[in-house]
Each structure stands twice: as structure tokens, then as C-alpha cells.
Amino acid sequence: MADSAKPEAHAPNPDIDSYAHESELEAHLQTKSMVINMGPSHPATHGTVRLKVELDGETITKIDPEIGFLHRGFQKSCENVTWTQCLPYTDRLNYLSAMMNNFGFLNAVEKLIGLEIPERAQYIRVIGSELHRLTDHLTCVGATGLEMGGFAPFLYGMEARELIQDRVTELTGARLTTSFGRVGGINRDLPEGWIAKVHKTLTRTEELLVEMDGLLTRNRIFVDRTKDTGVITADDAIDYGWTGPALRACGVDYDIRKVRPYWVYERFDFDVPVGEHGDNYDRYLVRLEEMRQSIRILRQAMDTIPAGPIIVDDWRIALPPKPEVYGTIEGVMAHFKLVMEGIQVPPGEVYDSTEASNGELGWYLVSDGRGRPYKVHVRAPGFPVLAALPHIITGKMLPDLVPTFDTINMIGGEVEQ
Amino acid sequence: MSIFALDRVTAQFPEAVAERYVDRAGGAWAVIHADWLPKVAAFLKNDPELNFKLFGSADAVDRLHLAENDPRFEVVYFLYSLTRHEHVRLKVRVSESKAELPSLAPLYRGADWWERFVWDFYGIRFTGHPDLRRILLYEEFQGHPLRKDYALRDRQPLIPERPIKDIFRGPGTSGIA
Structure with missing residues (x-):
């Protein structure tokens, strides 16, 4: 050598x-x-x-x-469509947790307009986000198990994920590319009997989490391959701009839901799991615990969700109700203008971020007041995490690369825009 | 938000700050002269009271179609302090003829990829960057696609695309209207 x-x-x-x-x-x-x-x-x-x-x-x-094989020209595309039409593009950033991207983007647009959305819409956004946090983490943890040679935990994860995905389908009409929510709120209310179904789904998910936990957490092969591999210190992680579960696994307690609560997150009682060693095993454990916390948030949110409107009553921002569109000239005009010209977001700029499943999902939006975004910058949480991969893995063994790549959970769609 | 940090910067480097303002959502901004950027960033990072150690992200805006478009580019930086729990928003204006500014990569390793991104999509060079290559596009790519004068449908495939009738990809008017 x-x-x-x-x-x-x-x-x-x-x-x-x-x-x-x-x-x-x-x-x-x-x-x-x-x-x-x-x-x-x-x-x-x-x-x-x-x-x-x-x-x-x-x-x-x-x-x-x-990187760049999945580059689709996200920003350029957004600059050429209306604000609402950006929504389907945001789905495809993190295709495992599309709703979090949808809502994060909408939240930033609403900040730019200076809009407060109805309380029920905020609850639905929390519910949607946490459901998708579960699916994202289930996929990550399941796939980590799979690549360490355990097929069963992956299947348990997929079973839970598909159940949640079914609930997501009932709510949004799509499994993955949800395009859910609109500027000013949510475009459709919770279906009848949906909450009871989600409660059952969560119970089943908890059972499956116990199975996954039991199969992986003390599994000799899994522990040997993940413990003390892919280590990064907290200082290095911060320097690279890590956020989310990967940063928390290094022992840094930073969760946007706690430090800058948005929507109604401050009303819920939940803990932020924090790791210690910054290795693959801690990243796995943090994700596992975050799922349990998400379930806690979901239960509280579903128990306390208030009745009320789900979207703002402002026809310059939200589409008028269909009877108004079909029955009144004002409704037709508002509908036509909104569809053809888009929402007239006032000129200005904003940087806003939400806690997505892999970390801080930041948006820097610039509007020139012409109804289309002038600039849509997205801070994909996976981008800085992947940037640190050479630092983590150089000098280590090739077999360490696979678990490290799994637990940093880089999502091609968002990293490569 | 982060008014305190920007006040400290202004007090420390009065000639570095070209402009201060607060955006519509209440975010405080400082426009920094390009030469001062590394000093200001180092101060924000290393001052124990400020502690802006987390490199959030960086990007640029091509102001070509905006009312105020001289100099043409604005490079934006978002730094985060884990002790103060707030972002600081910095902006540097760069002209088209001298699209160049000092790199923050020696200071923040996180800046490395974001600066490559800005170079890739806006053609702004970062002096002192250790490895300024394109990041998402390929090296053979001509031009910088997020510049506003780069046409939406200007495709540059590495391998020739098969012509598919009646399918128009991407947003916009498909070249018909």
C-alpha cells in the first residue's frame, strides 16, 4: 500500500x-x-x-x-408557469414525500403574499406531512435493511408504506405525485370515515415498526455494518450544511418544527430524537424514533382537528366554489382569471423553510408581480448531505459505502432538481 | 429576524454593506460588496455571539427582466445559526461583464456544491473555489440555462433525441403559439 x-x-x-x-x-x-x-x-x-x-x-x-442524471430543469420550468402550476413539479422533488414538498412550497408562497390559511387547512397539512414523513422513513429504513441483506424488514416497511400510501391515495387521489393543497389552503377535505381508517393504519404501522425494530436494531450483521461506519462529527456536519435526521444523529438538536413552529406544530406534544455518534446506526435509530413521534403527532392532530373552511375565501387566490362558477358572472370571471392568469403574487422575495423528511426544505422565491415566479430556489435537504459523502467515506472500506449511502437517504429528484 | 446579526455586521464593517432592507415576510437582508463577502461571512461564522456555522444554501437571480437590472446578477446566501436559531440573508450583486466573486468554499465546505451549482446555471465564477466544475449538467453543455436569455426549449442532448410526433415536453406554449 x-x-x-x-x-x-x-x-x-x-x-x-x-x-x-x-x-x-x-x-x-x-x-x-x-x-x-x-x-x-x-x-x-x-x-x-x-x-x-x-x-x-x-x-x-x-x-x-x-449527479444530474435526474435533472429536469425544475427551476426553469417553474419560471415559465403560474404559481399553481409549479405544484406538480414540486411533487417530483422528493417523490417519496411529495406532500411535504407541496406544502413547503405553498407555505413559502403564502408567506410571500402575506396570507394566513384556515386552521383546518393547517391541521390537514400537518397530517399530510407526517403521513409522508412516515412513508419516507419507512422506505429509508426498509431499504437500509434490504441492502444489509435482510429482505424481511424491507417487506414489513413496504407493507406499512403501502397502507399509508393507500390513505394518501384516498386523501389526494394519487399515490406518489399528490399535487395536494393549493395556495391559501387545501383543495379537498378529508374523505368520510378517513380518520378512523388512518387510526387503524397507524396501529398496524406501529406493529410493523416493532417487527422492523426487532429484526434490525439488535441484529448482529446489521449492527456490525452500520455501527461506527459513515461517521461524521457534528461540527463537520454543520459545516457541510446538514439538517434533519442526519444532523440530529450527530447530536445536534435542530428541528424546524420545534425551533420555528409553522402551521400548528406548536400545539402537539412530540419529542425530537437526537443521536450521539453520527454514524449509520444512529441515523437509522433517529429515523425509527421519528416515525413513532410522527404517529404521536398524527393521533393528536386527528383527535383535535377543528371543523371549518379548508381554503381562504378570496377569489383572487382560491378558486370560487363550483355553484358560484356555474351560477354567477362574478364566479365565472374569478375562475377564468385565476386559471388563465394565475395568482397575482405581489413583487417581492422570501426565504422560508419547513422540516421535510430529510431536513430543511428551503424556498427562496422571487416574484415580479406578473403572475409567474421569477425565481424558485429550492434548498433540497439531500444536496448538502450528499456533498459530504466524499468527506465521510474517503479512507473507509467499500462495503461501508452502501449503508452510508442508504442512511444519508439522498433523493435524486430533489438533489438534481 | 437576524436584524441583530446584520447590525453587528454593519457596525464591524461599515463599508462592506451596500444596502439593508426587510422583505415582505419580515426577513432582513444585507447587500454586501463582493470584495467584503469572505470577511463578512467569516465574522458571521466565527463570532461567538452570532455563530452562523450552518451553510444553508446559495443561489443566484438573473435580474435581466426586472425593473432594476444593473448589475445583472444577484447571488444570495442563507446562513443559519444554531444558537440564535435564525437565518441571515446576504446578497452580492455581480455584473455580467465581471461575473466573478470570491468563493466561500474555503470557509464553509457546504458552499462547495452550491457554488458549483451557481456556476453551472448562471455562469458566475467563484475565485478560490477548489474544484469549480459543472454539477448537474455535463461539461459539454453550452451556456448557462437559468440565465433569462437562455431559451426554455433550447435542448442540448448529448445523444440525439428521437423525434416523437405530437409530444411536446415541458412547460410553455410548445412553440405553436
């Missing part, structure tokens, strides 16, 4: 160094450094990301993530 080529990040490992006397006797084999491509289409890369990995034996000496 060429020691000079070794990066500094390779910290001395006491476990290996204590066997130094043994390595004296080993024949020193010359290895050539090798470059392998992981991806862009690899089962363990989930989305399409190409990792150019330089290996010395099994040690990663250099890694260069090449």
Missing part, C-alpha cells in the same frame, strides 16, 4: 493497530489502485447517481459523486 497516497481522513483504528505485530509477518502484496463506477444505474444507489470510486484494495482513496 502506498502510504503517501492515503488521505488524511483515514484515522488510526485502534482495533487494527493492536494487531500490528501480526501484519509484520504478512507478505506485502502490491495492489494497483482501481477505479470502479457505482451507478448511475445500480441497485444500491436508489436514484441515478454515479459514484466514481478509486480503490486501493478495498479502501476508498477517492470518491466523486456525479
